Amino acid sequence: MSLKPMTADEMGKMIINRDELFVLDVRNEEQYKEWRITGDSVTSMNKPYFDLIEGVDEILDDLPADKPILVACAKEGSSKFVADQIVEATGRDVFYLEGGMKSYSEDLQAVKLGDLSNGGALYQFVRLGKGCLSYIAVAKNGEAAIVDATRMTDQYLKFIEENNLTLKHAIDTHLHADHISGARTLREKTGAKYWLPSKDAEEVQFDYEAFEDGQEIQIGDEAITLNAVYSPGHTIGSTSVIIDNEYLITGDILFVKSIGRPDLAGKAEDWVGDLRHSLYVTYKNLDQNLKVLPAHFAHFEEVDEAGRVFEKLGVLFETNDGLLIPDEAEFREYVTGNLPPQPNAYQEIRQTNMGKIDPDPEEKTEMEIGPNRCAVTE
Template sequence: MTVKAMLAKEVTEKVLNKENLFIFDVRNVSDFEDWKIEGENFEYLNVPYFELIDGIDEVRANIPQDKEILVVCAKEGSSMMVAEMLSEAGYDVSYLKGGMKSWSEYLYQTKVYEDENISVHQFIRVGKGCLSYMVVSNGEALIVDPSRFVEEYKEAAAELGAKITHIVDSHLHADHISGGKILAEQTGANYYLMKSEGAVFDFEPLEDHDKIEFNQVKLEVLAVKTPGHTPGSVSFFVNDTLLFSGDTIFVSGLGRPDLGNKVREWANDLYDTVYTKVSDIADDVFVLPGHYADFDEEMNEDGYIGDTLGNIRERNEKMFNATRDAFLDNVEKSASSVKPPNFEEIVGINRGVETADKEKMQELEIGPNRCAVHHAD
């Protein structure tokens, strides 16, 4: 019997529309508890596939007859087989095409800002919590923190009649593989990165560019540098209105500074960034971060991830109104949390000292992002 396949795009639409969905996740318990598809009105049942090989009879009492059901596994094979069992038993059921790998890779595009000079588009990697951006002005496009799915940006730029001419990475990413280098190679765009991040390939060092200007875009490298999450982290101020904050400031917290095993030292940098550089920025500036922690919680009423700096300051008052010692203690406490999976290998690839094929990249990126000091609690 052939069962329906649901695309990651369709699941994302259900998340955005706050629809009801019953997710039957047949991965191992530890994988499910570590990372699952999040939806405000989603319900869950997790039973590992190996417990269902002989049939679904023992779990049928836990599966509703009157709800739409989506079966999920890592790559799709196991979920397809379980979905067939459920379909034969009369359930309204689909399986996630491509499994959690496809969920990890889907990019949802939405417009976040437009005036007479520029339009700004956010690419939400819903299953991973990563955000990237495209700024378009007069037929040229700038890409901020691109993922490795470079065709998405090329197609989006083409649809808007723009040529990608500038690419910036706010830092050397630890939880996903950057598409900056390959996108620059394919488009001929200038690629900017901090030299202090240690990349071994050719790029334009941001140390040499306090501003990047083209057409009606003035991209200011904020106060030159905003270290903390990594030593070379930067934020980008666009037309004195929008702040692309990378992993320095999130809607719900600050970037964690412990991925280099120098927690206290990097937390000091983060404190200086917050209290000497970010403190000079007006409350009405709109922050567009590089990651988010909770899709439902952090998506605003306009349908994208971002907020004014004033609201972020108020929400994270403990971090924006703390003594240095209290700030450092709070960050150290948060640093005991689990680090992004495979982050050292991912950093090596982004630095250009390691290589990986597509399958290896998929394996390395599986799992949630863990780059924030959430809510500074």
């Protein structure tokens, strides 16, 4: 029996597949309460590393006999130390999270959402450690478009290479404030066009294609269409994407369990009216059979048995609390009264996405650590 590494990708697949896993998180209590590994099949326990330096005897009775044990810490070193002690004390195989919670934060799990017309397909990239969702639409001839790419561009490029795809377009639904966009890097590495709503781009320091209401982008000889629908409220430029008349990528305007927050640029009172119009007028007038694909999810319960996060628009108008408030004043109070704490380093992330600053890779990792906070919460 021995100490064994487990990659974030391996762990992510276990979580998606609902495989049983026991996580011993040895970060400090505050970090654990703020953000931890979750999933339907995940049981976790927190015991800070500094409490285990002299030995692990006090926690041995808490370790399950019938589940794999994974020890996790911030970067890796502490988890290896503790996991090795458990191996020596129990004679069991014990895993440590390779790369620590940093690697969990940056891992993407590619899940097929479904087939598109004319032989195409749509994929969702689930970032379990951050709750980010991004998308690649693929045409029959291999042309592809990506929407709301994260900065983990190597993982998209690996997917593109393995599937013999040609990336033609990279679209951001809005100027993100909780994670760093990978769209410009993908443009540099693939030659794809980068699209961004112009109303969110007034301060950007780079060239882009204006992604405006009514814009139609096509991929493939037997075309798959991506149509822009202006839907402000989370930002002044937020623009949704209808793919193949079947899927509605909502960015951070509408989620499966909540609605977007309008305050990340300090404009909550100004933008809440735009948010309401986008939800209660623009979206209400769309085909209610469209499958809503948000840019984020908040809880693993939103991930279905196939690893996907989506719901029909009509269902959300019956079940999502943010869509069940007909009175405008009550809606304003609901939104402005339920704003969670701002995302970590959100101002610096916005400046990075504008091209005003260019932090080094380690700084970018630290800027994004923790849960997403793009939704109104109760």
